[in-house]
Amino acid sequence: MQATKLHFFPKFIVTVMLMIFGFTAHADDVPESLVQFHAKYTAYKWGDDVGTAEIKLQELAPQQYALTYSSEVSKFFLSDERFEYSVFHLRGGKLVPAEYRYKRKGTGRDSSLTVQFSQQPEPTITISDQASLPWNNETDNQLYRIDVPLQLAAGKRSMAYHFINYRGEPKTYQIDVVGEENIEVPFGRLDTIKVKIVRQASSRETFAWFAPTLDYNLVRLQQFKDGQEQGDLKLSSYIPVN
Structure with missing residues (x-):
């Protein structure tokens, strides 16, 4: 029974953070440049250390960034091993997605996906080898990881994101602040802002904690399904990059 439940844990990892950006949403509060960083996390299941995760934000060129x-x-x-890579631009105070790549391998079926966002000759989204779709301000599966900290720093209490997920499907998340908490993670004890991620027609419940002292970045993510914990991701290292 435990082995069967563990199979759902990678979906929690993807959620992670499973959140949003690139297009135009919440762009009024985006700064002229972004703080580059490298964050590492320890993944837990039933209290046991079961793996690791990393998030990196790098500047590739002026106003062009990569999120890994x-x-x-x-x-x-x-x-389960997963890899996500986004290239996006910071234009006129807006996060604009350009390319998203996803790969997964391990127990079960391996999978991959590529999403291209193009504004010429008209706004379109191309998902792997599928026909192009109209681009109506959707973002990719992971840029939220940068936008949520920006919105929390600006004092926002509620955010909505429309995006293309790692399966190539359009999805919507509602993210609401539920309070403030002082929590302990491997990195140390931190004052945080706690949010709840609400999905359409889903029994999964996800909570995330962001630390103002670490540029409002993610320090913990915990997910439940039908009242049972699927996983718990906690920050172990955070390095801002100049």
């Missing part, structure tokens, strides 16, 4: 997410999770005979 990777994770490795294993327990018993099950394993």
